Amino acid sequence: MATRTETCLAGPLALTIHWQGDEVASLSLDWSKGKTRRLATEAGEAVQAALERYVAGEETDWPALPWRLEGLSDFARRVLAELARVPRGQMVSYGWLAAKAGRPKAARAVGRVMARNPFPMLVPCHRVVGADGTLTGFGPGLDMKRYLLEREGALAPKPTQG
Incomplete structure (x- = not known):
């Protein structure tokens, strides 16, 4: 199963999406300093837009993503x-x-x-x-x-x- 990452940046925040196949296996939250924006999917673009709204202090509706819940009790x-x-x-x-x-x-x-x-x-x-x-x-x-x-x-x- 192919794995890939996308990184969303807005203000001081970086949110990295870790894909496993067509599902989001996890997200990583960090400070944006030294990070590079890297988007490759419509879902990544939607998360980027939501993160920008969040950092701007606006009400944020995060996009529905295909979560990989395997391994969670x-x-x-x-x-x-x-x-x-x-x-x-x-x-x-x-x-x-x-x-x-x-x-x-x-x-x-x-x-x-x-x-x-x-x-x-x-x-x-x-x-x-x-x-x-x-x-x-x-x-x-x-x-x-x-x-x-x-x-x-x-x-x-x-x-x-x-």
């Missing part, structure tokens, strides 16, 4: 499905997400699902925070998580020093 699929429903500008806790996925005592298991989320941004794991609202665990880093939540209006921008 039923619980992980439920967690990701519930997370996909969390609207822009809203944060939820691991415990809340566990309860929505039908396992209210499985907050740690939700944390493991978040750590392995194959589709960041489109399945917005950056919106999951600690029970007390603290920013916790995010693969691309807490600075990125803060940036995304500020961009969505869920957090007030950090005051600049100086």
Whole structure:
């Protein structure tokens, strides 16, 4: 099965689509510095346009992509499905997400699902925070998580020093 990648860039963000055949196996989120835009499909162009709207602070409808869900447990699929429903500008806790996925005592298991989320941004794991609202665990880093939540209006921008 052929694999290929496309890289979408907008402002400080880079979102790389990892294709396996005709399905999206995963997405990678990173800072755009040093990255090069590389698009080859209509789906990649649609993600690029959505990422540009997101960075511009506009409401963003991410395109429907053909996800490769192979290897995800039923619980992980439920967690990701519930997370996909969390609207822009809203944060939820691991415990809340566990309860929505039908396992209210499985907050740690939700944390493991978040750590392995194959589709960041489109399945917005950056919106999951600690029970007390603290920013916790995010693969691309807490600075990125803060940036995304500020961009969505869920957090007030950090005051600049100086």
